Amino acid sequence: xxxxxxxxxxxxxxxxxxxxxxxxxxxxxxxxxxxxxxxxxxxxxxxxxxxxxxxxxxxxxxxxxxxxxxxxxxxxxxxxxxxxxxxxxxxxxxxxxxxxxxxxxxxxxxxxxxxxxxxxxxxxxxxxxxxxxxxxxxxxxxxxxxxxxxxxxxxxxxxxxxxxxxxxxxxxxxxxxxxxx
Numbered sequence: 054x055x056x057x058x059x060x061x062x063x064x065x066x067x068x069x070x071x072x073x074x075x076x077x078x079x080x081x082x083x084x085x086x087x088x089x090x091x092x093x094x095x096x097x098x099x100x101x102x103x104x105x106x107x108x109x110x111x112x113x114x115x116x117x118x119x120x121x122x123x124x125x126x127x128x129x130x131x132x133x134x135x136x137x138x139x140x141x142x143x144x145x146x147x148x149x150x151x152x153x154x155x156x157x158x159x160x161x162x163x164x165x166x167x168x169x170x171x172x173x174x175x176x177x178x179x180x181x182x183x184x185x186x187x188x189x190x191x192x193x194x195x196x197x198x199x200x201x202x203x204x205x206x207x208x209x210x211x212x213x214x215x216x217x218x219x220x221x222x223x224x225x226x227x228x229x230x231x232x233x234x
Contacts, residue, residue, distance in 0.1 A: 156195035194233035
């Protein structure tokens with residue numbers, strides 16, 4: 054299932070499937086580094102409305118997760134937010150616009166390419182604040198999974214189970230992130 058999703062996403066965005074596979078490996082930590090010949094795009098301007106929106110949504114998710122984790126007796130560590138356009142280096146390799154937003158457990162950072170919201174609006178048929186906020190909340194959910202040890206447990210299964218079972222676990226991790234979002 055994951056392979057089909059990878060190739061479908063590659064077709065939609067017109068990118069090399071290896072780029073997406075690298076991003077999926079990043080979620081579990083220790084994925085391959087993806088390189089790019091593009092030059093890095095400048096960071097968003099201080100008056101960037103999309104950047105302000107993402108920061109506002111992130112602040113709301115932090116409030117919710119701090120309270121939820123405290124109620125469960127777990128100390129919540131806020132994720133770090135990195136906003137960019139184009140591509141950027143992370144502890145998980147190079148993040149590119151074509152990959153969309155991602156969470157890197159290697160540095161506990163959420164990487165949001167602000168151009169992705171335009172892609173959502175024009176190519177994916179998902180315009181609007183709710184859809185954009187959901188993307189941020191989904192990446193925060195991966196941070197929560199990492200803090201709870203779920204990411205590490207799934208990653209530890211890599212190489213110990215079949216590729217089909219690993220794909221099933223990856224899909225479940227994504228579905229759980231959707232639920233947490």
